[in-house]
Amino acid sequence: MSEENQQYWRWREYHLVIPERKPKGSNIITAGVDVGSVSSKAAIMVDGQIYSVSIMRTGSSSSDSARKVMEWTLEGTGLKLSDIRYIVGTGYGRVNVPMAHNTLTEIACHAKGANYIWGPTVRTILDVGGQDIKAIKCDEKGKVLAFLMNDKCAAGTGRGMEVLADLLKIPIEEMGEMSLRVDEEPDPVSCTCVAFARTEAMGLLRRGWSKEKVLAAYMRAMAIRMCNLLERVGCERDLVVTGGQSRNIGIIRRLEKMLGMNTLPTPKWEENGLDPMAAGAIGAALFAKALYEKAKS
Amino acid sequence: MIVAGIDMGVQNIKIVILHDREVIAKSIIPSGFEPRRAAEKAFEEALKEAKLSLKEIQHVTATGTGVEMAPYADSTISMIAADAKAGVFLYPSARTIIDVGAEESRVVVCDEKGTVLEFAINERCAAGSGAFLEAMARALEVRLEEMGALSLEAKGTVSINATCVIFGETDVVSLIHKREPKHEIARAIYDALADRITSIAHRVSIRPEVILVGGVAKDLGFTAALKRKLETEIFVPENPEYAGALGAALHAMNKAGGR
Numbered sequence A: 001m002s003e004e005n006q007q008y009w010r011w012r013e014y015h016l017v018i019p020e021r022k023p024k025g026s027n028i029i030t031a032g033v034d035v036g037s038v039s040s041k042a043a044i045m046v047d048g049q050i051y052s053v054s055i056m057r058t059g060s061s062s063s064d065s066a067r068k069v070m071e072w073t074l075e076g077t078g079l080k081l082s083d084i085r086y087i088v089g090t091g092y093g094r095v096n097v098p099m100a101h102n103t104l105t106e107i108a109c110h111a112k113g114a115n116y117i118w119g120p121t122v123r124t125i126l127d128v129g130g131q132d133i134k135a136i137k138c139d140e141k142g143k144v145l146a147f148l149m150n151d152k153c154a155a156g157t158g159r160g161m162e163v164l165a166d167l168l169k170i171p172i173e174e175m176g177e178m179s180l181r182v183d184e185e186p187d188p189v190s191c192t193c194v195a196f197a198r199t200e201a202m203g204l205l206r207r208g209w210s211k212e213k214v215l216a217a218y219m220r221a222m223a224i225r226m227c228n229l230l231e232r233v234g235c236e237r238d239l240v241v242t243g244g245q246s247r248n249i250g251i252i253r254r255l256e257k258m259l260g261m262n263t264l265p266t267p268k269w270e271e272n273g274l275d276p277m278a279a280g281a282i283g284a285a286l287f288a289k290a291l292y293e294k295a296k297s
Numbered sequence B: 001m002i003v004a005g006i007d008m009g010v011q012n013i014k015i016v017i018l019h020d021r022e023v024i025a026k027s028i029i030p031s032g033f034e035p036r037r038a039a040e041k042a043f044e045e046a047l048k049e050a051k052l053s054l055k056e057i058q059h060v061t062a063t064g065t066g067v068e069m070a071p072y073a074d075s076t077i078s079m080i081a082a083d084a085k086a087g088v089f090l091y092p093s094a095r096t097i098i099d100v101g102a103e104e105s106r107v108v109v110c111d112e113k114g115t116v117l118e119f120a121i122n123e124r125c126a127a128g129s130g131a132f133l134e135a136m137a138r139a140l141e142v143r144l145e146e147m148g149a150l151s152l153e154a155k156g157t158v159s160i161n162a163t164c165v166i167f168g169e170t171d172v173v174s175l176i177h178k179r180e181p182k183h184e185i186a187r188a189i190y191d192a193l194a195d196r197i198t199s200i201a202h203r204v205s206i207r208p209e210v211i212l213v214g215g216v217a218k219d220l221g222f223t224a225a226l227k228r229k230l231e232t233e234i235f236v237p238e239n240p241e242y243a244g245a246l247g248a249a250l251h252a253m254n255k256a257g258g259r
Helices: A062-074 A106-118 A158-168 A172-179 A194-206 A211-233 A249-259 A276-296 B035-050 B079-090 B130-140 B144-151 B165-177 B182-201 B220-230 B240-255
Strands: A014-017 A029-035 A039-046 A049-057 A086-090 A124-128 A133-138 A144-149 A239-242 B002-008 B012-019 B022-030 B059-063 B096-100 B105-110 B116-122 B210-213
Touching: A029 A062, A029 A106, A029 A276, A039 A062, A039 A276, A049 A062, A049 A276, A086 A106, A086 A276, A106 A124, A106 A133, A106 A144, A106 A239, A106 A276, A124 A211, A124 A276, A133 A211, A144 A211, A158 A172, A158 A194, A158 A211, A172 A211, A172 A249, A194 A211, A194 B130, A194 B165, A211 A249, A239 A249, A239 A276, B002 B035, B002 B079, B002 B240, B012 B035, B012 B240, B022 B035, B022 B240, B059 B240, B079 B096, B079 B105, B079 B116, B079 B210, B079 B240, B096 B182, B096 B240, B105 B182, B116 B182, B130 B144, B130 B165, B130 B182, B144 B182, B144 B220, B165 B182, B182 B220, B210 B220, B210 B240
Parallel strands: A029 A086, A124 A239, B002 B059, B096 B210
Antiparallel strands: A014 A049, A029 A039, A039 A049, A124 A133, A133 A144, B002 B012, B012 B022, B096 B105, B105 B116
16 A cells, blocks of 8 residues: 555454364354444354454445454354354444344443453443443443443544544554653643644644654543543443553553553453454354343243 | 734634724635734735735734734734624624634623623534534535535434534434435534534523624524524624624724724
């Protein structure tokens, strides 16, 4: 891809199959599809263990995106769509997942998925997606006890990072690391409105700020918003971050400092499929298993 | 007595030159990347129109978001005070001035002398400003200049999120996918901005007459929507985008000892 055409704001797409989980005839195969505002995620599980997972871009149609991500997740698994006993759709486009037997909110799915990824000690989940921030509290089984979200304003969501990636021509996956390369932490930007992010950042660059410093100031302001939401819901250990911004170390480090609380480290998802960005799809696939078993009994 | 007011807006710089109580010249120039240079150019243009030199201007008052970058300024005035002064000058019976600009909006309540009694501001959020309309026109793929007329054909069958530009954009895109007619979506866009401005207006006790100024006041789609939402008559002066500069010029007149 030539430099001019590079879409800096896009997350890398991937598809992963864990061959040792290849199902035999008697296994229960379920799937979860999470159609987000930016990325669509799907996970196939064999007896409640991740077998295949993929993340791709959400296109203009939610149903097409759901279909495509499901097809990709099936690739290399030796499975057909009809082999999947139960599929749960979730996410912002969940009403448009054509192959789903049922739909659930992403809040329930992220809590369930986080419980699977990190285990029963997780009590607070911060899910930062392309258009939303959710602070979710759950019990040792991953059942939602309380949650708060940004229903009125997109400030502090991943969307602001996308705008800056595009403006500064820095791949979104590298922005977090880059923001930590400042000698001194700058003051947070005064305005986190996503619609003004571009002009706000341009103003700072014109004043001679480095890209690193601009990112640091912006991420600090985002972390403050996340911190406020977490404090309102009552942040308890263990804390984890899911959604696209779980990949943003710049935000996570700043958030940890403000809260005085570390987050649980991200697993090696490139190998084991335990991807916090796919937590919603993973949770949906687990719910699918429970719903299938309930329907059968 | 000759004075000038300059409004250093985020999008445009506006200048008004007053000879006693008569506007003798005005100019408008995009702020661009170098607002100070743009402001100097705006002065040149206004002075040329007035056939005057800078020396003949007895006092310059500056206002607007970029007020600290204003050239030749002898004094400054807040945007709120400038709105009130201009409102009462344009309509002596004006008591509420609603100013909707590119990135900010204000509702100012004043007395018959143009003294501010109460105000409410929307800032640091694009949802209550011209930026909302720009973003929505882009999502709808219509020219902003055409969106107002388009919206007037609609009956009001759909609505969109009024609290955030980003959520509003998502709503517009999903309405397009549902094949809702463009004119209905356009009306929903104006209704959303008018809802937002109305909620700001209700933070103060608005009273008649209500005057609408700022660049967005030129948009017929918006003025129609605001009248529906506020359920009151609204007066829009000619050249509403110059209200801030006019208010500043009136302040300059006081400063220079004129009436």
